[in-house]
Amino acid sequence: MQAMMNMVGQVGRNTLQAIAKLGDATIFGITTLRLFFARPWQGKHFVMQMYAVGVGSLIIIVITGAFTGMVLALQGYHMLVKVGTEALLGPWVALSLIRELGPVLAALMFVGRAGSSITAEIGIMRVTEQMDALEMMAVNPQSRVMLTRIIACAISLPLLVAIFDAVGLFAGYVIGVDMLGVNGGVYIGETIDKVALNDIQAGFTKSVYFGLLVGIICTYMGQRATATTEGVAKATTQAVMLCSVMVLILDYIITSFYL
Amino acid sequence: MIKTQALVRSFDGVKALDDVDLHIEKKKVTVIMGGSGSGKTTLLRLLAGLDKPTAGSIMFAGEDLAKVSRKRLYELRMRVGMVFQYSALLNSLDVYENVAFPLHEHTDLDESVIQTMVTMKLEQVGLRGFERMMPSQLSGGMAKRVAFARALVMDPQVVFFDEPTSGLDPISAGVVSSLIHETTAKTRMTSVVVTHDVQAGLDIADHVILLWQGKVIAEGNPESIKQSEDPRVQQFIKGEPNGPIPFSRSQTAYIDDLLHKPGCVRMS
Amino acid sequence: MSGYKKIEMVVGVFVLVGVISIAWLAMELGGVGGLSSNGYKLVAVFDDAGGVRKGSDVMLAGVPIGQVVSVTLKDNEEAEMVLNIKDGVLIASDATVSIRTKGLIGEKFVRVNQGSEEDYLAEGDEFEDTESAINIEDLISKYIFSGDAK
Incomplete structure (x- = not known):
């Protein structure tokens, strides 16, 4: 009985703690984003972060994009050919990529590549007192370090998703038309016919929100990590897990708005 | 230069600093000493404005750091430098860019002027010619000297040092100590040093403040500290394991714990 | 600072490639600047709109000539459809x-069967005659019914 009560109490405490953290993270995100309008302007540092976060993720995005498009074409062909509708292979690949797999897979790869390094970097900067050093040199670490990374994420991810989609569509075309022998004209024609602007808009909207989400969670986890080496390691793992789960949850929510 | 009154800082209800009154004089080296957990790092962070006190005031050049706006605090920081325990060089920048960082951030000086200033500061700490090294390539002593150069580059009125000699070999420690002493004497700046290195602290100090459990237990010039009759001061200076500051931090009787006396078993 | 210039270049290329990808997706696949932006509107009233939605194609002789702009209920019994027809396409x-x-x-989709009159429909005009959707369920029940009648 006592053990039961303890367990219930523990669950309650954990829930309260999680809600408090959610609030803390939200306030952190808002106060940081508000610094966007504060002087001094961090233009040069945005560019540096775009390089680290966006260009740094480019290769992995191109590779995963290509293979996603290829496997979609392969799977889709064998499914569609059974009911004699392989003419719809183009739209199948394009809609899967643009609406769902592009934003979600790119975001997940982005979390692994850029998100984890953001959390780890910020955590290490805190352990080695670099945050305090910036503060002492009258540079606000929240705008210099946090804001630049969040904005870089929010701008980079939509661009990466567009590149992911484009590469995936091209790879899907190569597999579908050149390898599996679907008529090229039909493939492209059906694709253009079936994909609406609404689909592209949905995918694009998702990627902007995913970018903001990943940026805020990863900087937050780094900022609130216990300032020890184990603390940073733990925070990095948690940030990647939390981002991945949140991306999928947010994906469901946004999708339900756009259908 | 800096004055504190009835300064209290508590963490979760535990007072790390309790009713501290200090006066840090201009153009002198003030050394704050104390054992681990005595509150000296907390005190330094408060003096530097990195943390806000729970109660009391910190007057810096006539302004209360506990009350000034963030903007004003940043303006005041142009006149302050700090050398951190682990140097805290920005590891994405090389030595030159680290030392030049405050100048790049807060001045519109020509790059050639900045270069001259950085060269002068690096010469002062004996590291001219190391401009293109990255922080990860430097030894602890060299990193600390670069941090020193960076703290000096804006010609500050006050420089804070957090454990400047800890983790360094005796020669590097000696170099850093004499740098603090000489620079203070030559440039008329005020130095505040936090350390648990008794010998180095007493050597460079003009004024010593001894902290124990968040309270000032002794204050004065190094000679008077050495002559102090307070047994706690003597124990700290001589580094004796037992004395008024007990070796054992346990709260329960040893015999009770050994006998697993009911009600006395401590939870981990 | 030449290192920073290089970074600036690379980031610039990255942003450019990304923006081109977005623009390509939107224009090539999304049909931005395509059918819907210009043209003239015609009205058609059906007994049964049977599955035609906003955005469905309007075709003449198998060639897309426009899109359905809206489908609404008229007088609680008929479906009123607004069609957007590309400029230059003349309908008798x-x-x-x-x-x-x-x-x-x-x-x-909506099929337009061209007429033979010399004058053409203009903005806001209504089609004289419409043929409703062929409902497969209706067809099947009709077949069963006629089978019973025999």
């Missing part, structure tokens, strides 16, 4: 419209 005033299906189970 006695033309009729019908609702057809692409393939057996494909999506519905």
Whole structure:
């Protein structure tokens, strides 16, 4: 009985703690984003972060994009050919990529590549007192370090998703038309016919929100990590897990708005 | 230069600093000493404005750091430098860019002027010619000297040092100590040093403040500290394991714990 | 600072490639600046709009000539449809419209059957005659019913 009560109490405490953290993270995100309008302007540092976060993720995005498009074409062909509708292979690949797999897979790869390094970097900067050093040199670490990374994420991810989609569509075309022998004209024609602007808009909207989400969670986890080496390691793992789960949850929510 | 009154800082209800009154004089080296957990790092962070006190005031050049706006605090920081325990060089920048960082951030000086200033500061700490090294390539002593150069580059009125000699070999420690002493004497700046290195602290100090459990237990010039009759001061200076500051931090009787006396078993 | 210039260049290329990808997706696949932006509107009233939605194609002789702008209920019994027709496409005033299906189970579209009159429909005009959607369920029940009658 006592053990039961303890367990219930523990669950309650954990829930309260999680809600408090959610609030803390939200306030952190808002106060940081508000610094966007504060002087001094961090233009040069945005560019540096775009390089680290966006260009740094480019290769992995191109590779995963290509293979996603290829496997979609392969799977889709064998499914569609059974009911004699392989003419719809183009739209199948394009809609899967643009609406769902592009934003979600790119975001997940982005979390692994850029998100984890953001959390780890910020955590290490805190352990080695670099945050305090910036503060002492009258540079606000929240705008210099946090804001630049969040904005870089929010701008980079939509661009990466567009590149992911484009590469995936091209790879899907190569597999579908050149390898599996679907008529090229039909493939492209059906694709253009079936994909609406609404689909592209949905995918694009998702990627902007995913970018903001990943940026805020990863900087937050780094900022609130216990300032020890184990603390940073733990925070990095948690940030990647939390981002991945949140991306999928947010994906469901946004999708339900756009259908 | 800096004055504190009835300064209290508590963490979760535990007072790390309790009713501290200090006066840090201009153009002198003030050394704050104390054992681990005595509150000296907390005190330094408060003096530097990195943390806000729970109660009391910190007057810096006539302004209360506990009350000034963030903007004003940043303006005041142009006149302050700090050398951190682990140097805290920005590891994405090389030595030159680290030392030049405050100048790049807060001045519109020509790059050639900045270069001259950085060269002068690096010469002062004996590291001219190391401009293109990255922080990860430097030894602890060299990193600390670069941090020193960076703290000096804006010609500050006050420089804070957090454990400047800890983790360094005796020669590097000696170099850093004499740098603090000489620079203070030559440039008329005020130095505040936090350390648990008794010998180095007493050597460079003009004024010593001894902290124990968040309270000032002794204050004065190094000679008077050495002559102090307070047994706690003597124990700290001589580094004796037992004395008024007990070796054992346990709260329960040893015999009770050994006998697993009911009600006395401590939870981990 | 030449290192920073290089970074600036690379980031610039990255942003450019990304923006081109977005623009390509939107223009090539999304049809931005395509059919919907210019043209003239015609009205058609059906007994049964049977599955035609906003955005469905309007075809003449199998060629897309426009899109459905809206489908609304008229007088609580009929479906009123607004069609956007590309400029330059002329439809005779006695033309009729019908609702057809692409393939057996494909999506519905509006088919325009060209008329023979010399004057043409203009902005806001209504089609004289419409033929409603062919409902497969109706067809099947009709077949069963006629089978019973024999």
